[in-house]
Amino acid sequence: MFCTNCGCEIKEESAFCPKCGKVVSDTENTQDISITGRKVPSKRTLRLFIPIAILLVVVLTVVVIIYNAMMGVKVINNKVEAGSIVQTKDIIIPRSSNGIIRFQNELDTSKLGQQALQYTIENGILSINRHIEIEVIDTTAPVISGPENIKVQKGELFNPADFYSVTDFDDGLENSIVVTPEVNINVVGSSKVQLSAKDSSGNIGLLDISVQVIELTADEQLALKAINKYVENNGSTDGVASTVIVYKTDAAGTNGVDYYVEINSDVLYAIYDDGEIKPFTAKEAQSQLVLKLLFMAVEMDGTEVSSSKLVD
Structure with a gap:
């Protein structure tokens, strides 16, 4: 009681x-007992409080869900390839069809590493500023370009940079071409080797080639140098005449040029006394009076060299 x-x-x-x-x-x-002051709430009060609390939790949950639906974003990719052109939709998209994302700063894909991308998401009168961390990565291997088959003179140093170029996101890879195995330039014969170039991100580009070491006369050596330069500029030996003509200038070192090599009727190369090889078209040769010098050289000294020994 x-x-x-x-x-x-x-x-x-x-x-x-x-x-x-x-x-x-x-x-x-x-x-039922109703206690006031510091007394415990009555059963009736408790029965009223519990559903109100549950209702508040439900309402808050619904509000959060609606807000996230209106202002939320979906991350498509937080890693992008170096050097690529990136659009907003490639990185994040709004969850709501009415949402609009505006970037506050640009992503610099020329720089590797983490970057903070600031953006604003808008939906009607609602607007909020956020940011996302994006990593710029380089997963593309260097590309080695050049002929699949080359010929070098016996005893002459084989320098891949004379025949091949490297393109990559990184610069300065031309001198980093590695030849495996090394070419024995003192033994006449053909060997299969692999060229490789590695960039700062660890990507490795490969190219399998054939190197043929041959023994040539002095004129054939000059012709081969010009042909190799022609291949470097044009990508193949297509266009090289069956007979290549080596012309010696009337006086060694005239204008710094020791020899001219005529690859075909339209293209000739000047071989300078410092070893540089420079191509001229007929028009360029005429404009620089090289053609006149060439005619003088033809009358004095012109040696025909069969290109069949120098090209495949």
Whole structure:
């Protein structure tokens, strides 16, 4: 039984409430007790509070879901290839069809590493600034360009940079071509080798080639130098005449040129006394009076060399 005054539980045999001292009524209090002040809430209050709390949680959850749907983004890719052209949709897109993403700064794909990309997402009157970390990576291997078959003079140093070029996101790889195995330039014969170039990101470009070491006369050596330069400029020996003519200038070192090599009727090469080899078209030769010098050389010294020994 309970006290009708304070709600304290009273033993059946008690004549008064041990807490408030009120005389106990013979009639048992079976009503819900409402306690004020510091007293515990009534059962009725608790029954009302619980559904309100649940409703608030549900409402807040729905609000968060709607907000994320309106202002959320989906990350498509947080890594981009170096040197590539990147659009917004390649990186992130809004989750809402009404969302608009505006980048505040540009991604510099010429620089490797992490970059912070600032952006604003808008949806109606809502707007929020955010950022995303993007990593610029280089996964593209260097490309080695040049002929698949070359010929070099016995005893002459084989320098890949004389025949091949390297293109890559990194610069300055031309001198980093590695030849495996090394070419024995002191033994006449043909060998298969592999050229490789490695960039700073660890990507490796490969090219399998054939190197033929041959023994030539002095004129054939000059002709081969010019033909190799022609191949470097044109990519193949197509256009090389069956007979290549080596012309010696009327006086060694005239204008710095020791020899001219006529590859065909339209293209000739000047071999300078410092070893440089420079191509001239007929028009260029005429404009620089080289053609006149060549005619003088023809009358004095012109040696025909069969190109069949020098090209495949």
